[in-house]
Amino acid sequence: MSEQSRPTGPRQLPGREGTPTSRAAMAVVGVVVVVGVALGVLLARPATGLAGGGMTMTPAATAGGGAGTTTVTPTGHTTEVTLHVSGMSFTPSTIQVPVGDRLRVTLVNSGDQRHDLVFANGATLEPLAPGATAVLDVGVISGNLEGWCSLPGHRQLGMVVHVVAIGAPAASSSSGSSSGSASGSAMPGMGTTGGTTAAPTMADLQAEAAALPAYPAQLPPLDSSTDHSYTFTITQQQDPVTAGLTREVWTYNGTTPGPILHGRVGDTFHITLVNHGTMGHSIDFHAGEVAPDQPMRTIEPGQSLDYTFTAGRAGIWMYHCATMPMSSHIANGMFGAVVIEPDGLEQVDRSYVVIQSELYLGANGQPADATKIAGLVPDVVAFNGRAFQYDAHPLTAAVGQRVRLWVLDAGPNAALSFHVVGTQFDTVWTEGAYRIHHGTATDGATTGSTGAQVLSLLPAEGGFVELVPPAAGRYALVNHEMSLAEKGAHGVLQVTG
Ligand SMILES: [Cu+2]
Incomplete structure (x- = not known):
């Protein structure tokens, strides 16, 4: 490697001018240090997932260096x-x-x-x-x-x-x-600035996730019926974010995400939407085709409506409140999924649903900060409504089992580059089609030996991936947009022997 072609090492590296070899070695050390620090957050502690830590918190009380800059009388203590x-x-x-x-x-x-x-x-x-x-x-x-x-x-x-x-x-x-x-x-974790709330620390989010039950990620089983009836009751309630911080969430049936529905192509769903909130809300099911005017209309508190659709096509379809501003209604928790299986979908050992969403924290006890939402930089990112909850309460599987993960990006704004650390997906189905099925690309170019490392989804996109864990261990589920994983889009698949 010539002097000219060698990458430039960090300029602040200590040491004197040395031979090209020793400087190259120092550059390598520098790179290793930088990479080590960067990866250490996520990768160096597989046994504990995203171990500890937190994000920038800048409470108003942190005024910076006061010591030595103001005359005070030392107490001698x-x-x-x-x-x-x-x-x-x-x-x-x-x-x-x-x-x-x-x-x-x-x-x-x-x-x-x-x-x-x-x-x-x-x-x-x-x-x-x-x-x-x-x-x-x-x-x-x-x-x-x-x-x-x-x-x-x-x-x-x-x-x-x-x-x-x-x-x-x-x-x-x-x-x-x-x-x-x-x-x-x-x-x-509670620093407030201008009536809004700073991002909680990772440690505070993880502690709260450990203290609360997890949203059940198992895909509800199919039954034999082709006609499904549900009541979706809209609520507005408090949901803890950290031990010292709650947010107001707007929900379908008291949880965010709302209920996960599961059916086959051709099934009909009858939804009675009841608004027990304090403002107008609505619902929009992507799983069926309807004229939006009546079923997606906003209803006031105390009102209800009937929304019937037939699921003509397979997918993991988002549903969400369609009342303006939709960004706030979704960010406050009004979203969920309808899973419609492709015809002939094979049985697998484990089926889970993972839905990503973002939190833009308003003041304590208040709904999301709309200015932050418009800024597209979330404070917290969650799988199934709560940051880091599957680190504390992992999904489970056994070695050699086929695991299917249905994944939806509910947004409202951020993308999801879904990856499972340590695995490759031998099957990827996204937005209506297999890209890879048991290692065979759907264009036929590769047979039995191809795979994928991520399922990439923009808001409202969904699909499923399948993997077979090769050995016992803790396999991290991450949004490989790493800053979003560090904000909570992170969990664990715990595989036992
Ligand atoms: Cu709403």
Whole structure:
């Protein structure tokens, strides 16, 4: 490899000018470090899935470096705090220190990779190996102060600690941290800005998912009937996001997603829609063809309508509220799926349904923030309505079983690049047709030896994939748009021997 053609290594790499070989080696090391940090989040901990961590949280109380920038009278007292590492978070993530106290932080790296700790006032602890402990003198605290891990991406994933200066004059605190709010707006995962809510940390989302039952992902079994009748009752209710944060959800029958319906081509579905909410709502079933005017009309609270359709074609068809703005009604939970099997679909050992959707958090207890929705950047992304729930409550299968995953992207906005870590799909059916069936491409070009790594879906697209897990293990289900996986579009298929 010539000097000219060799990739340029990171410029900040330490060390002197060396031979081409040693510089190349350093460049490789640099690449390995960068890749290792990036992949470490998702791939280095297959046993625990997306282990810990969180996303950027910027509560109004974090005013930045106050220590050393404001004149205070030192108390002569030292506040001692021990920080641990949990996944990609510091615990505790908020430290309260009387103003004028010196702060000494003992960092215990209880995580499984290196972390450092730097504060906005310049106090810095060098990177600590897993299992190591070190003490940092942060200095005399004169105002609110933020600290973080400065390793690439760690701060953005939630490795932030907020020092709240108790008794600091208002000028040294931000507007959000005036008296009495230190334990409110600075609560982990609950940072609020301008009446809306910052993205919760990954750790807080995972903890809540573990504390709650999972939405059942099993495809409901077919019965022999060709005529199906359901009542869909619309509700508006609270749904927890983290231990300290709820959102208002709008549902069909109290869950988001709503009920998963299952039938065959030619089946007829009779839906009675009843609005028990506080505003107008409606429903639109993609699974049947109807003139929209009457069945998809918006009904006011207390009203009902009948919606009948015949499922003429196979697919996993979205349904959703069609009341404007549809983006908000879908983002607030009003969506679900109708699975219509292709004729002759073979029996498999396991059938699951995975529906992706996005959360754009409004203020605590409130529905989604429409401005955020319009901005297309979700705070949280979910499989079957709740982030990370199948990490805590995995889907299950046994080695050698054929697993079929019906997948729908409910949106309202984000795409889904559905991948199951460690596997390949030997069967892919999407939007009306097989692309691959048991390893054979439908154009006949490849017979018995082809496969796929993702099922890629835009909002309202759906399909199914099949895989046969080769060995026992925890197989992560991810949106391979990795930032969306890190926001919750992540789960686990637990395979036993
Ligand atoms: Cu609605």
